[in-house]
Amino acid sequence: xxxxxxxxxxxxxxxxxxxxxxxxxxxxxxxxxxxxxxxxxxxxxxxxxxxxxxxxxxxxxxxxxxxxxxxxxxxxxxxxxxxxxxxxxxxxxxxxxxxxxxxxxxxxxxxxxxxxxxxxxxxxxxxxxxxxxxxxxxxxxxxxxxxxxxxxxxxxxxxxxxxxxxxxxxxxxxxxxxxxxxxxxxxxxxxxxxxxxxxxxxxxxxxxxxxxxxxxxxxxxxxxxxxxxxxxxxxxxxxxxxxxxxxxxxxxxxxxxxxxxxxxxxxxxxxxxxxxxxxxxxxxxxxxxxxxxxxxxxxxxxxxxxxxxxxxxxxxxxxxxxxxxxxxxxxxxxxxxxxxxxxxxxxxxxxxxxxxxxxxxxxxxxxxxxxxxxxxxxxxxxxxxxxxxxxxxxxxxxxxxxxxxxxxxxxxxxxxxxxxxxxxxxxxxxxxxxxxxxxxxxxxxxxxxxxxxxxxxxxxxxxxxxxxxxxxxxxxxxxxxxxxxxxxxxxxxxxxxxxxxxxxxxxxxxxxxxxxxxxxxxxxxxxxxxxxxxxxxxxxxxxxxxxxxxxxxxxxxxxxxxxxxxxxxxxxxxxxxxxxxxxxxxxxxxxxxxxxxxxxxxxxxxxxxxxxxxxxxxxxxxxxxxxxxxxxxxxxxxxxxxxxxxxxxxxxxxxxxxxxxxxxxxxxxxxxxxxxxxxxxxxxxxxxxxxxxxxxxxxxxxxxxxxxxxxxxxxxxxxxxx
Ligand SMILES: [Zn+2]
Numbered sequence: 042x043x044x045x046x047x048x049x050x051x052x053x054x055x056x057x058x059x060x061x062x063x064x065x066x067x068x069x070x071x072x073x074x075x076x077x078x079x080x081x082x083x084x085x086x087x088x089x090x091x092x093x094x095x096x097x098x099x100x101x102x103x104x105x106x107x108x109x110x111x112x113x114x115x116x117x118x119x120x121x122x123x124x125x126x127x128x129x130x131x132x133x134x135x136x137x138x139x140x141x142x143x144x145x146x147x148x149x150x151x152x153x154x155x156x157x158x159x160x161x162x163x164x165x166x167x168x169x170x171x172x173x174x175x176x177x178x179x180x181x182x183x184x185x186x187x188x189x190x191x192x193x194x195x196x197x198x199x200x201x202x203x204x205x206x207x208x209x210x211x212x213x214x215x216x217x218x219x220x221x222x223x224x225x226x227x228x229x230x231x232x233x234x235x236x237x238x239x240x241x242x243x244x245x246x247x248x249x250x251x252x253x254x255x256x257x258x259x260x261x262x263x264x265x266x267x268x269x270x271x272x273x274x275x276x277x278x279x280x281x282x283x284x285x286x287x288x289x290x291x292x293x294x295x296x297x298x299x300x301x302x303x304x305x306x307x308x309x310x311x312x313x314x315x316x317x318x319x320x321x322x323x324x325x326x327x328x329x330x331x332x333x334x335x336x337x338x339x340x341x342x343x344x345x346x347x348x349x350x351x352x353x354x355x356x357x358x359x360x361x362x363x364x365x366x367x368x369x370x371x372x373x374x375x376x377x378x379x380x381x382x383x384x385x386x387x388x389x390x391x392x393x394x395x396x397x398x399x400x401x402x403x404x405x406x407x408x409x410x411x412x413x414x415x416x417x418x419x420x421x422x423x424x425x426x427x428x429x430x431x432x433x434x435x436x437x438x439x440x441x442x443x444x445x446x447x448x449x450x451x452x453x454x455x456x457x458x459x460x461x462x463x464x465x466x467x468x469x470x471x472x473x474x475x476x477x478x479x480x481x482x483x484x485x486x487x488x489x490x491x492x493x494x495x496x497x498x499x500x501x502x503x504x505x506x507x508x509x510x511x512x513x514x515x516x517x518x519x520x521x522x523x524x525x526x527x528x529x530x531x532x533x534x535x536x537x538x539x540x541x542x543x544x545x546x547x548x549x550x551x552x553x554x555x556x557x558x559x560x561x562x563x564x565x566x567x568x569x570x571x572x573x574x575x576x577x578x579x580x581x582x583x584x585x586x587x588x589x590x591x592x593x594x595x596x597x598x599x600x601x602x603x604x605x606x607x608x609x610x611x612x613x614x615x616x617x618x619x620x621x622x623x624x625x626x627x628x629x630x631x632x633x634x635x636x637x638x639x640x641x642x643x644x645x646x647x648x649x650x651x652x653x654x655x656x657x658x659x660x661x662x663x664x665x666x667x668x669x670x671x672x673x674x675x676x677x678x679x680x681x682x683x684x685x686x687x688x689x690x691x692x693x694x695x696x697x698x699x700x701x702x703x704x705x706x707x708x709x710x711x712x713x714x715x716x717x718x719x720x721x722x723x724x725x726x727x728x729x730x731x732x733x734x735x736x737x738x739x740x741x742x743x744x745x746x747x748x749x750x751x752x753x754x755x756x757x758x759x760x761x762x763x
């Protein structure tokens with residue numbers, strides 16, 4: 042410690058606070074740790090050492106002072122499984138399937154020609170879960186965990202409409218007193234892609250595959266996060282049971298379906314290895330078209346008395362096996378590496394490929410994520426690479442076949458390809474960012490696109506193409522310029538592709554947003570870590586934007602802000618600005634700031650958001666953009682309407698096709714009426730609005746006795762409240 046100067050120590054403490062907060066968030070909130078537990082522990086230990094040596098440098102946001110942050114423990118309660126959750130052995134070839142059937146025959150001492158009936162069903166790629174029903178009522182849901190001890194997700198599965206709170210026919214004689222249904226919680230491919238595009242739009246985490254998305258959505262301490270994610274469930278077996286009211290696997294699964302829990306529609310009985318393999322091929326052929334990801338086919342001995350005799354070896358039953366599909370991989374050539382510059386200045390390398398089919402889909406681009414990933418793969422333009430479609434959806438590079446051939450390594454740009462500014466990665470950060478801030482046209486265009494995007498101001502007719510066109514003409518520099526486009530009406534009309542009518546429509550759409558929703562406006566500014574939900578939470582508390590700004594300015598510590606590194610940085614600079622400030626100003630100068638407390642008291646707002654807000658309002662350029670914008674628009678006070686509405690406080694589910702409005706609009710209407718829009722029907726649903734084509738949700742609503750109305754009746758409720 043003696044060779045560390047005080048300035049170094051303060052700098053390092055600042056970095057550690059930032060890093061530990063980031064890894065806490067990745068681990069707890071996002072289910073995607075980037076470092077090992079041991080590496081995390083080392084950061085915490087180093088922080089404690091420095092604080093012991095320099096007690097006067099302990100930061101107000103010190104990781105050691107974070108009360109109630111159980112960093113190493115899962116946020117969910119642990120529960121022991123009464124009957125262990127098993128995994129299955131794998132088979133990869135047809136021969137191994139035949140050998141499995143032969144093994145079963147030998148174990149049971151059956152003659153070689155004895156028929157052994159097996160069930161066969163698709164193996165869904167999700168998160169295993171056990172649902173304990175007592176007298177037909179769901180009393181507990183738990184994840185697999187290590188098979189013996191899982192995590193309690195009872196509150197979370199309440200939002201999965203495939204999982205009934207009460208089994209159908211409960212109270213009738215054939216539902217056992219105790220019955221644990223086991224299966225997979227999963228996310229359908231389509232829902233996964235939609236979730237990722239919403240996440241991207243809100244600047245939130247992108248999930249690598251549907252399985253990760255399902256796990257991250259289910260394993261949430263705050264079950265309302267689960268509620269906002271479209272999760273499904275498919276049963277494939279059972280655990281503890283006071284009675285098993287069938288003599289065969291297949292019949293038992295049919296019973297579970299009768300009780301109202303979905304089972305695979307592809308579940309069949311086979312009477313020979315040849316039939317099993319034929320079903321495997323048939324499922325394989327349908328794989329790309331199935332609504333969910335699968336990674337193989339599971340076979341189980343049908344007779345339950347035989348299952349009992351066969352029993353278990355180690356962690357797997359002798360009576361079942363998973364016949365895995367080969368990974369969907371393909372070889373191709375990396376023809377170019379393009380660098381895309383995002384809204385926050387992040388440089389993302391994108392590999393351009395010689396088009397190749399992977400699992401039935403033509404792939405021409407693949408993200409190379411960041412500089413480290415390129416280094417890990419050792420890829421250069423011209424290399425032969427192996428692609429894999431992870432979780433069936435997003436292609437990734439898994440291997441470089443020509444990495445050892447002598448050739449110049451790829452040099453990741455140290456300057457932004459769009460503006461020529463230096464591009465750097467801050468210490469502890471993986472991403473390389475353009476430091477050009479607002480002089481970088483790529484960042485400016487991306488910010489404008491974000492400002493008018495659907496989740497932000499949502500200006501109809503002002504699409505990405507138009508933004509780029511007007512930006513290149515110099516008509517759009519910052520968001521406020523959008524509201525001054527009316528002065529350019531004659532210029533626009535003169536341009537190709539524009540007519541009087543289309544220009545009038547565009548200008549009318551812009552004028553319609555003169556009094557925008559304050560939360561959408563705030564989100565549209567693209568402040569780091571302020572997503573759409575956080576923006577709403579902030580506005581609920583502060584009501585007006587000036588009030589929010591005041592709180593944010595007070596929250597910012599005296600050491601930050603106003604430093605030269607901040608100037609001209611734009612929002613891309615915030616998380617780096619503090620690093621270069623003089624560390625000695627902080628925190629020795631005066632008492633630690635307390636003003637962030639009001640922000641921190643808001644549910645869902647943590648130190649990262651507070652710091653990002655503080656930094657934003659200490660950057661003169663941001664303030665200029667903000668004031669310019671507020672001279673053009675006047676967002677009304679943000680009040681969550683709950684008055685005079687027939688649906689205030691209710692949870693509403695929209696299902697089927699809406700004919701006069703989009704689903705997003707309907708949800709916005711519901712929120713404006715003080716109601717909450719949810720994606721799935723559960724006992725907590727207060728009202729279902731169903732259009733043509735509504736399916737399972739409608740049935741569930743009927744089963745739960747929930748009111749169902751049509752779109753016209755909904756429009757009437759909205760009209761009366763307005
Ligand atoms: Zn740039």
